[in-house]
Amino acid sequence: MKIFALLCVFLLYGALPSLQAEKHSLYYIYTGLSKPVDLPGIYQFSAMGLLDDRQIDYYNSKDQRKIPKQDWIKEKMQQDYWEKGTQSRKSKEQWFNVNIDILMKRMGHNESDLHVLQWRHGCEVEQDGDEVKFSKGINEYGFDGEDLMFFDIKESQWVATVDAALPTKRKWDNVPILNQYTKGYLEKECVDWLNKFREYADEDLRNSSLPDVHMFAKKNSDDRSKLKLSCMATGFFPKDVQLTIMKNQKHLPDDEIESTGVRPNHDGSYQMRKSVEVKEEEKAEYDCSVQHRKLQQPILIKVGN
Known part of the structure; x- marks a missing residue:
């Protein structure tokens, strides 16, 4: 403690x-x-x-x-x-x-x-x-x-x-x-x-606030052929959430993922973001899934959705 x-x-x-x-x-x-x-x-x-x-x-x-x-x-x-x-x-x-x-x-x-x-x-x-x-x-x-x-x-x-x-x-x-x-x-x-x-x-x-999910990409300033691909879920409560970035429908190893962990928002809800470095030409191969207990089914999105 x-x-x-x-x-x-x-x-x-x-x-x-x-x-x-x-x-x-x-x-x-x-x-x-x-x-x-x-x-x-x-x-x-x-x-x-x-x-x-x-x-x-x-x-x-x-x-x-x-x-x-x-x-x-x-x-x-x-x-x-x-x-x-x-x-x-x-x-x-x-x-x-x-x-x-x-x-x-x-x-x-x-x-x-x-x-x-x-x-x-x-x-x-x-x-x-x-x-x-x-x-x-x-x-x-x-x-x-x-x-x-x-x-x-x-x-x-x-x-x-x-x-x-x-x-x-x-x-x-x-x-x-x-x-x-x-x-x-x-x-x-x-x-x-x-x-x-x-x-x-x-x-x-009692009734969880549902996550608002976005996926976006940012160019690597040191290597223009690469992107930092991020998936962010925000506005959910309680804080238990599962956010997964996948490539070609397969989970990526944890050591390839950068995560903020679950963090509080000012209104009492929570947010979480995970990022991965990818080749620009492979961007379309990635998607993000967010599962929260009050969602009837997981949210699945790609960059730009």
Whole structure:
């Protein structure tokens, strides 16, 4: 950790590998600073909830209110949910203030320097058809960008990654019922909230935005007989996508392909681009296939389509 990630479809061109099971996640991230900083949008304490990588709620030490960040959660969750959430965030803010000081003293840090304590907890599930399975639970702390301690869900105990975290690990492990609660929260309660939020989510979240796909070519400035052929898919959500460049209906080796990986757009959707260097006279032999779970069939295009 460094706190700050279907069925097979067949074409006339042959079989595409199947997409992995649908993945969903719910995470909460808390960030506390050892002292205030005079920067816009940076607070001594802040917290946010993320459902499938989209922010659903937010709290900061200036406004001291847990607020919705998506229309669907604002409409579906009652006022007492936000009131209780605000009180919970205030309690965690106080906890952070106390424990940052404790950690700084244990590590011998100067109070004049800025230090950052972070906490992330949540869960991930995999959905295959109607079946939803718990796949991962995370509860972890970091200090100044380095790992501090994490909860080992299999062993139901905390693991300290630095000496300064050992007293806290021993203290928490000394109360087995708290570790049992942590394990139960990650495996059950978190998953229940994740599933509830997904049911409530608006069409933009539940029904994927479809990819807009383009294929284009650019001349190589060093060798005019060659082109850089690129295929780009953008505007899709969630981020799971399969983009393939083929030559004469055959997949190209990975070592011939340059990929940006999946990247976020400003509107919460995602984009991905892959490129390959080709001979100009062979341009027509290449095409691009994009598979996304909400497409009824893959999109297949050539340069200029």
